[in-house]
Amino acid sequence: LAKTTQPISMDSYEGQEVNITCSHNNIATNDYITWYQQFPSQGPRFIIQGYKTKVTNEVASLFIPADRKSSTLSLPRVSLSDTAVYYCLVGEHRDDKIIFGKGTRLHILP
Amino acid sequence: GAVVSQHPSWVICKSGTSVKIECRSLDFQATTMFWYRQFPKQSLMLMATSNEGSKATYEQGVEKDKFLINHASLTLSTLTVTSAHPEDSSFYICSAVRVPYEQYFGPGTRLTVT
Numbered sequence: 001l002a003k004t005t006q007p008i009s010m011d012s013y014e015g016q017e018v019n020i021t022c023s024h025n026n027i028a029t030n031d032y033i034t035w036y037q038q039f040p041s042q043g044p045r046f047i048i049q050g051y052k053t054k055v056t057n058e059v060a061s062l063f064i065p066a067d068r069k070s071s072t073l074s075l076p077r078v079s080l081s082d083t084a085v086y087y088c089l090v091g092e093h094r095d096d097k098i099i100f101g102k103g104t105r106l107h108i109l110p
Numbered sequence: 111g112a113v114v115s116q117h118p119s120w121v122i123c124k125s126g127t128s129v130k131i132e133c134r135s136l137d138f139q140a141t142t143m144f145w146y147r148q149f150p151k152q153s154l155m156l157m158a159t160s161n162e163g164s165k166a167t168y169e170q171g172v173e174k175d176k177f178l179i180n181h182a183s184l185t186l187s188t189l190t191v192t193s194a195h196p197e198d199s200s201f202y203i204c205s206a207v208r209v210p211y212e213q214y215f216g217p218g219t220r221l222t223v224t
Contacts, residue, residue: 043215
């Protein structure tokens with residue numbers, strides 16, 4: 001499983017766009033990039049998954065450069081309720097066991 | 111979307127007793143379920159892989175005799191913490207795999223051992 005590196009914590013303000021970057025230099029050809037969100041005392045929730053270029057859903061966008069050695073999760077116009085821990089994961093399938101890294105603790109300020 | 115439930119959501123028990131935590135996939139069948147534990151301010155740590163009809167596979171350092179896992183049906187896996195001690199107090203989270211390639215997490219169970 002490829003190792004990922006992401007900032008330990010980030011602060012932002014309501015209404016701003018937040019970008020969280022994850023490094024995964026050893027990503028394999030068959031690996032996908034997946035992001036999960038976790039609120040305190042809750043299980044992780046799937047946000048988005050991508051392989052290359054850009055993926056967008058109703059919650060976020062995921063930008064992946066051509067070399068795939070990093071990825072950026074973009075949250076548009078965040079609100080206080082987006083305060084959570086965000087995990088970047090790299091692996092071949094979402095049905096595999098997940099080895100979670102430390103994640104990024106995002107704190108949204110009013 | 112797929113729903114995974116856990117029961118109970120929180121439990122307090124005395125040291126030395128055993129506690130059973132249930133993980134259910136409510137609207138899909140899950141051949142594989144995973145169990146994680148999470149200490150405050152830390153990331154999730156994978157404990158074991160639970161496969162329906164076979165023995166669980168434990169991660170290195172996890173005591174299989176202490177954390178008993180039973181995956182008796184395609185919608186239910188149970189984790190029993192035997193002879194619990196205060197250091198077992200943690201947040202236990204399960205996930206269930208809906209084929210192909212999707213994994214859904216339960217809401218977690220807070221265990222406090224006094």
